[in-house]
Amino acid sequence: MEPTVEVQGLVKRYGPLAAVDGIDLKLRAGEVFAFLGPNGAGKTTTVEVLEGIRPRSAGKVRVLGHDPWTERAKLQRRVGVIPQDFSFFDKITPTEAIQFYARLFDKRPDPVSLLREVELEEKADDQFEKLSGGQKQKLGLALALVNDPEVLFLDEPTTGLDPQARRTVWTVIRSLRKGGRTIFLTTHYLEEAQSLADRVAIIDHGKIIAHGTPGEIIERFGRPQRLVLEGPPSLAKALEGWWRRPVSLVNGRTEVEVQAKEEILEVLQWVSASGLAWSGVGTTRDTLEDVFVRLVGRIDEGGSRASEPGTDAKGGRT
Amino acid sequence: MRPSRVAAYLLVFARTYLRSRVGLFFSLIFPIILILLFGSIFSNTGSSSSPVYVQNLDGTSVASQMFLTSLNATGAVSVHMVSSSVGNLSTWLVSKGYTAGIVLPAGFQASFAAHRPVKVIVYTDPAQPSTAGIVQGAVGYAVTSMNYAQSGQAPVVGTMELNVGSTTYQYIDYLVPGLIGFSILTSPMFSMTNIAAQYKKQKLFRQLSLTPLTRGEWLAASVLWYLVLVFASTVVMLAVGRGLFGATATPTLLTIPFLIFGPMLFVSLGLLLGTFSKTPESASVVGNLVTFPMMFLSGTFFPVSLFPDYLQAVAHVLPLYYVIDGLNNTMVFQNTTGALTDLLVVVGLAVLLFLAAIRAFRWQEE
Ligand SMILES: Nc1ncnc2c1ncn2[C@@H]1O[C@H](COP(=O)(O)OP(=O)(O)OP(=O)(O)O)[C@@H](O)[C@H]1O
Ligand SMILES: [Mg+2]
Secondary structure, eight states: OOOSEEEEEEEEEETTEEEEEEEEEEEOTTOEEEEEOOTTSSHHHHHHHHHTSSOOSEEEEEETTBOTTTTHHHHHTTEEEEOTTOOOOTTOOHHHHHHHHHHHHTOOOOHHHHHHHTTOGGGTTSOGGGSOHHHHHHHHHHHHHTTOOSEEEEESTTTTOOHHHHHHHHHHHHHHHHTTOEEEEEOSOHHHHHHHOSEEEEEETTEEEEEEOHHHHHHHHSOOOEEEEEOOHHHHHHHHHHOSSOEEEETTEEEEEOSSHHHHHHHHHHHHHHTOOOOOEEEEOOOHHHHHHHHHHOOOTTSOOSOOTTSOOTTOOO | OOHHHHHHHHHHHHHHHHHHOHHHIIIIIHHHHHHHHHHHHHOOSGGGOEEEEEEETTTTOHHHHHHHHHHHHTSSEEEEEEOGGGOOHHHHHHHHTOOEEEEEOTTHHHHHHTTOOOOOEEEEOTTOHHHHHHHHHHHHHHHHHHHHHHTTOOTHHHHHHHHHSGGGSOHHHHHHHHHHHHHHHHHHHHHHHHHHHHHHHTTHHHHHHTSSOOHHHHHHHHHHHHHHHHHHHHHHHHHHHHHHHOOOOOOOTTHHHHHHHHHHHHHHHHHHHHHTOSSHHHHHHHHHHHHHHHHHHTTSSSOGGGSOHHHHHHHTTOHHHHHHHHHHHHHTSOOHHHHHHHHHHHHHHHHHHHHHHHHHOOSSOO
16 A cells, blocks of 8 residues: 655755755554654654645655645645644634634534544633643644544644643544544654554654664664662662673662573572662663663763653753 | 635634724724824814905995905805904914915905906915915905906806816815825735734744635735725725815715725735745834835825925825825716726736735745
8 A cells, every 4th residue: 555655865954954864754544653853853844844834855755645845735635734833813712713724624523522622622712812832732733633634744742731631632643543544743752652653763863763663663772671679879889890781870779781581580689699788679671762862862871861751852952 | 716715714814803903993093083183184174164364444345245245155264354453464464373364455345336456465375275275266256256246247157167276175185085095005004014924923824824725815815804994994084074074075986996906906015025024023114114105105195286396206106196196086086087097007006916926925934
């Protein structure tokens, strides 16, 4: 089957800067694809080229078999978009906005149920300028759904949303996926990508540095499984001197890399025999976030990491 | 061009306009303030007809009474009698700050009866051309009718003469088309320059470009909204001008195309200016630079015919001149040929600028 979105050798230059520097992408019909990368990596630029609102410098791009720049009119009705910094007419209410879009697209959606779906029904009749940042974002999502699109480009749809609202957006995305829509998503929330996306790609400095399912990426770029011991820093020191694989101190816990079950036992026996104080024990694996931070964060191996699990990776690099 | 999409955006635009109120003030309320202001300051009709101070040195003679009756009958001036004891009328007028006076000389009756030429002295202030013109016109009428009475004929010709003379048009007659022109110019220009830059900054063009709405539909809807505003403003101007100040301006069928192509011209021009500006701030500067001189030099507040020659030459290259001249030709002078020439210029420019605006402005980015 023909891919829903196909990108080959896409380049986008702003003067001397190659914001997107020769990337290839393929989205299959019905999948959720998450596009990750630090600030300024080229995500929005790529998405805007795919949406047909920015010309490209080089490369081949097809969305539903059409060139989005030259055949934009053919795609508009089949594509839904939330731009990164979505904004709308200040004096228009969400209900009016949906009616406006409905007339433009010649569709008959029910504004009430659409607004309920994105949990904005309380603000249905407030002017746009009076909505909070997250509420504005929700209107953006509702508008992207008006034309019942086959493909959705969502550029950071959950940035700035409270945890409850993010889950609402996730629910919408999951139900869209169930309905057979293809979704191209950018996000800085790695756990969001991990839990929503069928496949992800990580872009940095305009180049794709990793792609695949979240599992594949973790497998390929993540560190091996680690044994986590709670104990004093001296424990880490002692283990570091003895153990043949990397040992690190992360947030006051000692992490010991192990490759097989047997190695776990080996370490525990040694610790127990050493008489050093230790309390809890567990194991940990890299999350997508860990891999992401290691790939784009330029953090030296084995040293202490800058990022806490679960925090926003946005701004994690200068 | 799909009417339903034009209507959809028209609704959004109208709501935005009506809810922000500032725009509404400038397009509807402000011109009313202007007509009230300029109308009261300069108007010479009705109760505020030009005062003229008459010193009658011929006692209560029949001839002088006849003259004053004729003068009163013009309705263009209000006669105030001045005692002969004030001495030289000219000096007295200056001391009082009055601008028009008449002296009926002693022996007026006697000369009149004897068919001897006699001169009525008329003082006017050249700095007040419209008052001067009105007073001279009224005196001319009175003099003519007396001459006809002398020769035993009815003063029909005298009346005619007064009505075709240029002085019969009151300031307010020019002011009504002028201020309609003001509305046609200012509301589209100020808001379109701003919108072009503001929508770009707020990424609203990007948002619209993601829908089937075309740029032509978008621009057409904007033009339509200003048509509505200009028609509303025209109705109000005519009502106030005619009702309060006795203006004679009467719209004809030929007035309508000016009210359509005028806004189209300035919506397009405003959009073009805004498109070439990088920021909303520079857009408003450019908008003001173009709008204000055009406003003052095209006959908005004063007829262009009163301007010195070199300013008249400037006026003839301003699009608004042809709008206002056309409105005057249709509503005041009933000059169809002149109006059609003006219309040709306005329609040509409007179509040209509309097409140029659609071509020039993009809603995608680079
Ligand atoms: N209009 C523009 N003109 C010039 N340079 C631009 C323009 N837009 C983006 N860039 C540059 O292109 C690069 C990629 O920007 P882009 O917006 O695609 O990043 P992003 O991955 O979406 O970042 P973020 O996570 O912050 O949204 C950046 O270095 C940015 O400075
Ligand atoms: Mg971005």
